[in-house]
Amino acid sequence: MNHDLQEIYPKLICTKHELGYIAIKKIEAYLLEPGTDAWEQIHRFVLLREPFVNLWTAVCEVDPNFPTIGRVADEQGLIWLDWKVFPSPEMLKKALFWAAERYDHDS
Numbered sequence: 001m002n003h004d005l006q007e008i009y010p011k012l013i014c015t016k017h018e019l020g021y022i023a024i025k026k027i028e029a030y031l032l033e034p035g036t037d038a039w040e041q042i043h044r045f046v047l048l049r050e051p052f053v054n055l056w057t058a059v060c061e062v063d064p065n066f067p068t069i070g071r072v073a074d075e076q077g078l079i080w081l082d083w084k085v086f087p088s089p090e091m092l093k094k095a096l097f098w099a100a101e102r103y104d105h106d107s
Contacts, residue, residue, distance in 0.1 A: 005027075005096060011099075012048070012099055012103070023042070026041055026045075027045070027055075027092070030042055031089045031093070032089075034088065035086060036071070036082055039086035039087065043059075044056065055095065056070070059091060062094045066091075067085060070083055
């Protein structure tokens with residue numbers, strides 16, 4: 001596990017509790033092998049409750065040019081529109097640190 005990220009994970013939440021083991025493992029997997037499907041699995045993870053910040057929001061904060069429209073699929077799972085881009089591992093790390101710093105300032 002990335003040691004500098006390990007220090008910030010306790011500051012981030014997933015719904016009502018600290019970011020859970022499964023969420024952390026999915027984020028770590030994304031950092032090793034980013035892609036549209038992996039991003040689709042993690043982009044909604046809630047990092048802060050107040051103000052509400054999920055992973056996608058955090059990426060948009062550190063990269064204002066990041067798309068605000070993501071994957072669109074129908075009820076059968078057919079993808080009509082996919083992510084045009086997905087964050088690089090470095091961008092995702094910046095977003096996680098941004099959210100953790102926000103936690104420090106707002107707590």
